Amino acid sequence: MDYVALGDTHSAVQLSPDNTVWYSGSPEPTDFREEDGGGESRSGFVLVVDVTVDPDDPGAPAEVAVCEVPVGTWHFLALSAGVDSREEVGEWISRLESLPDKRTTVVKYALTGTVDLETGALLDRETARVAPTFAALYPRERLMDLHTVPGEGELSDIDLPGAVGAAARTLAEMTTSGDSTARDALRLLYRLSADRTSEVRGEQGEQTVQTPREQEA
Numbered sequence: 001m002d003y004v005a006l007g008d009t010h011s012a013v014q015l016s017p018d019n020t021v022w023y024s025g026s027p028e029p030t031d032f033r034e035e036d037g038g039g040e041s042r043s044g045f046v047l048v049v050d051v052t053v054d055p056d057d058p059g060a061p062a063e064v065a066v067c068e069v070p071v072g073t074w075h076f077l078a079l080s081a082g083v084d085s086r087e088e089v090g091e092w093i094s095r096l097e098s099l100p101d102k103r104t105t106v107v108k109y110a111l112t113g114t115v116d117l118e119t120g121a122l123l124d125r126e127t128a129r130v131a132p133t134f135a136a137l138y139p140r141e142r143l144m145d146l147h148t149v150p151g152e153g154e155l156s157d158i159d160l161p162g163a164v165g166a167a168a169r170t171l172a173e174m175t176t177s178g179d180s181t182a183r184d185a186l187r188l189l190y191r192l193s194a195d196r197t198s199e200v201r202g203e204q205g206e207q208t209v210q211t212p213r214e215q216e217a
Contacts, residue, residue, distance in 0.1 A: 083113040092123075115148055124187055
């Protein structure tokens with residue numbers, strides 16, 4: 001037997017120093033590659049195998065050459081990052097934007113850290129902005145450990161009257177205890193309220209800006 005091609009794993013792996021035994025892998029990735037090199041890290045190749053037999057000595061071991069040819073077009077990436085500030089949000093988003101071939105790239109991510117409401121809202125907005133450029137971009141819920149803690153005065157700085165304000169304070173308390181649903185709800189509430197406040201200010205600003213002719217009238 002001159003060459004043995006094995007299946008079972010989708011990553012191409014050389015199993016013998018003389019190239020006679022390989023896991024063939026798969027021509028397209030089918031699972032995620034971890035940042036530490038784990039997971040499916042050697043998929044997307046076709047193996048071209050040349051077996052050369054000595055015609056003068058047919059019983060001698062054949063010479064085997066294996067060439068890995070990259071043919072895969074898809075990428076499945078498992079990424080992680082620490083996020084504790086606006087600067088680190090920017091670094092994380094820049095990292096996503098720098099990835100090539102986004103239309104054929106699937107990313108699942110895990111973020112760790114603690115952010116205030118404003119930073120959390122920025123992260124949500126920027127993630128929503130870049131997500132459509134990927135085949136898929138979604139949180140790895142099992143490993144997500146990002147906490148939202150309202151900064152001093154944040155809840156009072158936005159327009160949260162009556163029952164909405166009471167709900168925001170309740171959500172803030174639930175968030176500090178690690179409730180991820182409350183965290184997402186609070187960040188969304190903050191984001192919507194901040195957007196609405198900006199719209200109102202913009203409308204008020206437009207009403208106060210008048211041309212000299214309008215002022216005379």
